[in-house]
Amino acid sequence: MCVVLLFMKGGDVMIIREEYLSKLKELKDKNIIKIVTGIRRCGKSTLLFQFKGWLIDQGITESQIIFVNFEDLEYEDLTDYRKLYAYIKERLHKGVKTYVFLDEIQNVDEFPKVLDSLQLHSDVDLYVTGSNAYMLSSEIATVISGRYIQIEMLPLSFKEYCTAKGGVENTASKYLDYLSSSSFPYVLELDANPNIVRDYLESIYNTIVIKDIMNRKQVSDSMMLQSVLRFIFDNIGNPLSTKKIADTMTSDGRKIDSKTIEKYLTALKESYIIYQSKRYDVKGKQYLKTLEKYYVVDIGLRYMLLGKRSMDAGHILENVVYLELLRRNYDVYVGKVDAFEVDFVAQNPDGNHYYQVALTVRDEEVLTREIRPLQMIHDDYPKVILTLDDDPTRDIEGIKIMNARDWLLESDT
Numbered sequence: 001m002c003v004v005l006l007f008m009k010g011g012d013v014m015i016i017r018e019e020y021l022s023k024l025k026e027l028k029d030k031n032i033i034k035i036v037t038g039i040r041r042c043g044k045s046t047l048l049f050q051f052k053g054w055l056i057d058q059g060i061t062e063s064q065i066i067f068v069n070f071e072d073l074e075y076e077d078l079t080d081y082r083k084l085y086a087y088i089k090e091r092l093h094k095g096v097k098t099y100v101f102l103d104e105i106q107n108v109d110e111f112p113k114v115l116d117s118l119q120l121h122s123d124v125d126l127y128v129t130g131s132n133a134y135m136l137s138s139e140i141a142t143v144i145s146g147r148y149i150q151i152e153m154l155p156l157s158f159k160e161y162c163t164a165k166g167g168v169e170n171t172a173s174k175y176l177d178y179l180s181s182s183s184f185p186y187v188l189e190l191d192a193n194p195n196i197v198r199d200y201l202e203s204i205y206n207t208i209v210i211k212d213i214m215n216r217k218q219v220s221d222s223m224m225l226q227s228v229l230r231f232i233f234d235n236i237g238n239p240l241s242t243k244k245i246a247d248t249m250t251s252d253g254r255k256i257d258s259k260t261i262e263k264y265l266t267a268l269k270e271s272y273i274i275y276q277s278k279r280y281d282v283k284g285k286q287y288l289k290t291l292e293k294y295y296v297v298d299i300g301l302r303y304m305l306l307g308k309r310s311m312d313a314g315h316i317l318e319n320v321v322y323l324e325l326l327r328r329n330y331d332v333y334v335g336k337v338d339a340f341e342v343d344f345v346a347q348n349p350d351g352n353h354y355y356q357v358a359l360t361v362r363d364e365e366v367l368t369r370e371i372r373p374l375q376m377i378h379d380d381y382p383k384v385i386l387t388l389d390d391d392p393t394r395d396i397e398g399i400k401i402m403n404a405r406d407w408l409l410e411s412d413t
Contacts, residue, residue, distance in 0.1 A: 066099070100125070210222075240291065321407075354384070356385045
């Protein structure tokens, strides 16, 4: 993953998210809708502006580019899909490629009709962003089925964060800063002022809970929704089911049923504030339907909501590794090997990668516990134990044991 920093006028730092930018470059002029999704403020709008700048560097003129941000009051009228289509159509030039950028498209009712119609124009190259997975729900995706490709965007990786902070020296302290100050790109411009960072994270949180979930999903009980989210944040990396969550919350005096829990979890996942990792039976090669795990998109948000009393460093490291595996384009599952568990089975077209995550394995009992499930997997795919031990990388029976921060700074292994 290449990371380039541009130092802008006034000292602000802009991070070129080359991993995502390169995907847009590869898809340029391909007759398919490019849809960039991800949590609010993860950098989607900035990515589109960077790609627009690259197009201009390639000789594309400003008149060939239409850029509409639906969170800008200037374009409020265009949230009517008929007006939006008319606005774009009258700016197209026959025989000349026009690059259309529609930022936060979920604010437009019946937007798939616009995308579908624009896709009929061979001279239109279409790029779209959205902050809610509901925009790609089954009924909506049907309208543009087979004509779009989704690029899922996350906040900054640890490697991107380190680069923005001056390089990969002192990674132990930078790792702690990365967790506490947040991985949202704009936090880099807040000079690590904890009060300002907290206010910024609260604004993201409130927008997601109120605007993206309560209003769009017609959730009336704000306090219960936030209680469910707090419960998930407090139980990252723990096996959960809707019944288990409902029973635990009810026993704590917050009565709720499994059906409501499922509705809230779906809304939270669609807003990209939490991610679900389902279980996979490694030996039986089956995907299981019970006791999934949940992880949060940003540990800084978790600190903001729960306070640093809930450090739980082991599960936090597990959360960081999970998100990194997503960035590396794996499908990530929790592995089951007989009665034992593998933290992550990361799958891609080349096969499986197996990961165990532990704060330390210097204690022999802990090492035995962590390595045993991997030893029970009899295939030739990579098996890795990631820890925060500052020890040299070593190998035991083909199982690599290495420092997690070093692994996070690697390109893609």
